[in-house]
């Protein structure tokens with residue numbers, strides 16, 4: 714069985730990597746065997762999953778020491794989906810190894826040009842990783858969109874300069890995403906009040922799997 718690997722990556726902290734990774738893995742786990750691998754030494758995904766009043770719906774693991782694509786597939790064979798929550802640094806071994814191991818890289822960015830400029834090295838790093846991982850696909854995921862406010866034209870220009878495809882599916886700024894983290898669960902476990910957030914994550918999953 715082939716394992717599909719999704720890396721959630723951006724050198725910028727606070728962009729929504731862990732939020733996207735935790736909810737993405739929970740959504741994928743409803744479909745097929747999924748494991749979330751916390752690559753951030755800060756361990757926020759593991760901490761998140763350990764806090765819950767109910768169990769987080771996928772195992773959350775950690776890899777200690779150096780690893781490569783073969784190690785990853787060996788360690789997690791039997792899983793259909795592997796979601797990698799990367800640390801906020803492109804120079805780390807984890808981020809470099811993740812870009813070489815993943816089928817899809819998802820790059821959450823806040824909808825401000827300033828935030829995107831902080832990530833300008835990413836397209837070069839993705840190009841470099843493609844030399845060893847030619848099938849790598851990468852997409853920007855706009856996160857924390859304000860309800861009803863359009864993306865500014867400055868942001869459209871910044872995205873065009875960035876030169877990376879942008880998923881049509883986005884995540885709005887929603888208290889329920891913070892609530893899920895506080896409660897140590899995913900939005901999938903929070904009932905009807907989380908339905909709009911679940912629909913966003915489902916749309917992201919469907920778009921990525923169809924890409």
Ligand SMILES: Nc1ncnc2c1ncn2[C@@H]1O[C@H](COP(=O)(O)OP(=O)(O)O)[C@@H](O)[C@H]1O
Nearest residue numbers: 726727728729730731732857885886887890891
């Ligand atoms: N769509 C969203 N709506 C509301 N809060 C969000 C959203 N995405 C992320 N957050 C909050 O923003 C903060 C940073 O997100 P996090 O996922 O930890 O980023 P990263 O892992 O990239 O550092 C967290 O407090 C998180 O709860």
Ligand SMILES: [Mg+2]
Nearest residue numbers: 730731753757
């Ligand atoms: Mg994080």
